[in-house]
Amino acid sequence: MKVLFYGRLEEAIGSRLDIDTPPALSVGEVRDRLANDYPHMGRALHPKRARACVGDRFVHDRYILSGEDTLEFLPPVSGG
Amino acid sequence: MSVIARLEPNKLSAEQELAALLAQGAGDGAAVIFVGFARPCSTAGRPVDLLVLEHHSTLTQLSLEEIAAGAAQQFDVSHVRVAHRCGEIPAGAPVVFVGAMSQHRRSAFDAADYLMDRLKTEAVFWKMSRIFTSSRLVASSFPPPARVPCTSAIAPI
Numbered sequence: 254m255k256v257l258f259y260g261r262l263e264e265a266i267g268s269r270l271d272i273d274t275p276p277a278l279s280v281g282e283v284r285d286r287l288a289n290d291y292p293h294m295g296r297a298l299h300p301k302r303a304r305a306c307v308g309d310r311f312v313h314d315r316y317i318l319s320g321e322d323t324l325e326f327l328p329p330v331s332g333g
Numbered sequence: 334m335s336v337i338a339r340l341e342p343n344k345l346s347a348e349q350e351l352a353a354l355l356a357q358g359a360g361d362g363a364a365v366i367f368v369g370f371a372r373p374c375s376t377a378g379r380p381v382d383l384l385v386l387e388h389h390s391t392l393t394q395l396s397l398e399e400i401a402a403g404a405a406q407q408f409d410v411s412h413v414r415v416a417h418r419c420g421e422i423p424a425g426a427p428v429v430f431v432g433a434m435s436q437h438r439r440s441a442f443d444a445a446d447y448l449m450d451r452l453k454t455e456a457v458f459w460k461m462s463r464i465f466t467s468s469r470l471v472a473s474s475f476p477p478p479a480r481v482p483c484t485s486a487i488a489p490i
Contacts, residue, residue, distance in 0.1 A: 259387055260459030309391045325389075331460035332453045333369075333386065333417050333429055 254320055256283065260328040262303060265294050274320060280305045281314030283324060303328050336405045338397035338415040340388065345418050350430040354414045358434035361411050365441035366432040367449055373424035375462055381424055387459040388419040396457040400448060408444040410435040415448060417456065 256270045266287070274283070284305070288295040297303060305312050306325040318324060335357050347368045358364060371384040401415045412434040422428055429452060433444035 259389065260461075263387070263459075264461075306392070309395075327389070327392075327457075328459065330455070330457050333456040333458050333460075 254283075254318060255323045256287075257323060257325040259326070260331075261297055262294065262326055262328050265297070266291055274318065276320075278318050279314060280307075280312055280316045280318060280324065283318065284314060284326075287326075297328060298326065334405065334411055336398075336401050336413045338394070338401035338413075339417070340394050340397060341416050341418050342420050345416055345427045345430060347427050347430050350414060350416050350432065354412060354432040354434060357414075358412050361434040362436050363438040363441040364432065364434045365438070365445045366430065367445050368427055369429040369449070371422045371424050371426050371428050381462040383424065383463040384422045384428065385461040385463060386419045386422065386428070387461070389457050393419065393457040396455060397452075400451045400455060403451065404433065404444045404448050407447065408433070408435070409437075409440040410444045413444060413448070415452070417452065417458075419458065 254272055254274045256272060258266050258268060258270075270287075272283070272286070281300075284298055284300065284303075288298045291298070300314055303326045305314065305316070306327055307316065307318070307322050337353075347366075351366055354366070355364060372381065374380050397415055397417055401413050404410065405413045410433045412432070414430070414432040416430045418426075418428045429449075431445050431448040431452070433441040433448070435441040435444070
């Protein structure tokens, strides 16, 4: 599955990760895995700091992903 | 009534945007515009060579459209025009153009003020300033974020 990052998350992790996902993985589980792999970004990856987005719609952490989904993590915007 | 909101990945011409706005507003009594430029120094006084506005492929355009529509709904204006740069913007170059036309001046002033207030805090951009020395990147910095991204058009599911 493709995971995209923006802003500070992109600078710390990169713009894109391709991760292997078991069936019925939730957004929250991906978030936990990322926080484990990038412990210095754990706070920035918290649900209150980075909103999850699938198919241009914001989703809750309990949202179940399919392998075809592209998951995006959006940190707080800075405005124009 | 026209409401135009445009994300511009290349050079933004304030003159062309103004001409396009005025061409639509024949018969109106007032036009108010604001043009924002990339500052050559940070709020801390450090020199800045490049402003980088990262955007989202769809949510950024949606946020611009929602903000422009909000101005059109809230104020007695006949035309609203927003053009916003994204990508790498050299210091001194235009970043944003907002324009509003109305029968009387107050509505156009208020609409332009509203547009800029919302664009500066709610538009889906991630801003970074970069400093170069002899073409070598020596510093990048993010300003404090304004808010968690949200548009009313995109509801959680």
